[in-house]
Amino acid sequence: MNASAVAPTGVTPRFRRPRRTTERSPWWLRVVVAVVGVGLAVPLVSVATQAVSAGSSTAHRILTGPILPSLLLHTVYLTAIVASACGLLGLGAAWLVERTDLPLRRLFAVMLLLPLAVPEFVAGYSWVSIAPSIQGLRGASFVMTLSLYPLVYLPVSAALRRTDAGADEVARSLGVGPFARFWRITMPSVKRPLFGGMLLVGLYLLAEYGAFAILRYRTFATAIYTQYRLGFDGNAASVLTMVLCLIGVVLLTAESRIGRVGHPGRETGRPAYRARLGWTMPLAVLAILALCALAIGVPVGSIIYWMVRGSSTTLPPASVFTTAVRSLGLGAVAAGVATALALPVAVLSVRHPSKFASTVERTAYLDRALPGIAIGLTFVTLTVHHLRPLYQSTTLLEAAYVLLFFPLALVAIRSAVARVPPVFDEIARSLGLSPLRVMCRITIPLVLPGLGAAATLVWLSSTTELTATLLLRPTGLSTLATQFWVYTSGLAYGAAAPYAAIMIGMSVIPVALLTRLSRTASQRHRSVAS
């Protein structure tokens, strides 16, 4: 994410393999990344411009409002609690699945990722309907942790799977206890994916509105929505949004300070040693089962309940099917485009780290902290006046998906590129291949599983996106998420349930794919390394 992909000083060089090449980056790569960067900067620049034009008196009036300090505190508390809880859960679950003799590991690996397939507004609704006491800071932290921990679990488990367990084994043979080994050997090797995942969780939380609205927990994003929805005051909203961006910058900075210290372990050519759980094994299985039951069982259970109990379940199945196909199609396009655009950014920032590359990356992450309504209205303003043919077109909707989920693609591809030793590129270059050919014939084939993982993550997320879809879709177009919204806002939970069921059901395939892609990546790496 920034220039420190290079070995930080003080780390034993033989433990580190350089990730970057000494060669200057090809001009076309910089141009492509610059174009992507400009695209990513559009919403931020647009909101900032509006905030500036709102003037200092508006800013003063808004920022000295009576409840803003408490909302700011709410946001900080929630981000701190949920990011830490996701860190603990994600790390713990990843360690159990990748580094112990836990039974049914393959199954758990898929089940632990499934919460990615449950849109937050579905999770929120289902928790509130079975346990009304789930609300406020505790309720919001609980529900959001359950739906966001996979953002930590996924990268951490990938890191655990591929780092060499040799140091761990040596330490063990020298009599170092399990806790000391975990802290001194395992932790440093997962520090980056751990903090990177927690950063994503934090940025998601800053922008989230729907789930908190349902859980009755009010944050800064809630205040922004109020300015739009009840005050019709875009200027005031943009001033508030800039404050969210500042918090986002703080998160990014913190992550780059803390998360970059330490070193990824040497990558291995053999499977890691697995700790014996012994008598704690049933406890570990129970813990994982409980996590899956809460994160997946509750939403699925309440959807089934709505379908059985609701009186409004009178749906032509055909419309559910065509809507599902359309949603999948929209998501697939966004996945393809986001992956294709994130690849050059990842290559440039890993191979040729620079201020420029890290600025583009940070722009992508900061976009994630903008509430959906702010991004959506930005797209409206820009296209309706200046790019009219694009307004309310599928193309515009896809562009919004790409922008919203670009960070997911970037994280996945970045770690894949970082794993490929640049020596392959250098050999190919010395044999006379042009940089473009090196990219097509060496880099892309080697990071293919990473590209697949990136595409799948974006696919999953954009298929179930709601806020931007409602605002930017072509008039008359409906997706699974918008249909779910139409029926729940008419209290017809029975009619809404099939759409939610399909959103979750169809995601099982991409999630399974994701697990396999992630395994393939480590196997492929093993074959390359050895």
Add this chain to the structure above:
Amino acid sequence: MRVLTGVTIGVAIVVSVTSCGSSSNPTTSTTGSGSTVATAGDGALTLYSGQHEQTVTALVAAFGAATGITVNVRSDDEATLANQILQEGKDSPADMFFAENPPALNVLDDAKLLAPVAPSTLAKVATTYNPTSGDWVGVSARSVALAYNTDQVGESALPSSILDLAEPAWKGKVGFAPGETDFQPLITTIIKLKGLDAATAWLKDLKANSTIFDDNEGLVAAIDRGEVEVGIIDHYYWFRLRDEVGASKLKTGLHYFASGDAGNLVDVSGAAQLATSKHPKSDAAFLAFLVSEAGQRIIADSESYEYPLGSGVQTTKDLRPFADFGQSPMSIADLGDGKQALQLLQQVGLL
């Protein structure tokens, strides 16, 4: 495995190519929820609607059958749509806007984005339910009401005034949703009737007594589960809940406040045509249809459970008779853009 990855990326590319192709094709039918979609090229109207989608779909279909004019419906939250039209300004592709509450329409009216409605259309609806500007027309009405859990609250204990809910006797028993666009008109009414200071004091006491909900759907469902005893809602949420839960299993009753009380508020959903519309004649025809006998009958029969306002049509549902509300404490013109109510809600810390 390489194959699987290839397939994923391949599918993405193929779908992207095909869907980009279809986005430039105006005759593509993208009906999902039954909303009619352009087949008629130039003559088709675009309606931004914050109203109950199923009812609007029925209205649009009947209008199409009667006139041959296609109306494309864009459904979203009324406030989001109003914001969208404000951003679009003169370039708005919308021809008409159908809102749930007056503030969303009045904001656009203040921004000079609405065109005057034909006098013959306005005349179909009693003047109380139209704005003084004549730039939008009242189409249907809803009233403020109190939903209560029938296991927890006896009918005799129900308050006759909405102001009573701020009394200590109701501590911990009330729910309401200040963030709903339905709630602003009520606050505007109390400010107008009792003055700003009294309204502020009342809202503070109410807040101390209450559980805050995000929306009326969540509130009315919580009352049915017994989580809160009573809640301030619009009447139709109760009827929609009864449809979903079933009358025999319903544990919620509906109570109206006394005539003349601030809580006896009848609020209006209205529709307007935009000043920038390229089809003013067809728009005028649609607005006329909405308040015509045919249009109003659809509303009278629909599961939105709102009251029809025009052409003397009465609801066919088992709602409280509209005449029982008597004189509403506020004219629609008094409801304004709701800014004062918003400021009060923010000042009290509810938003």
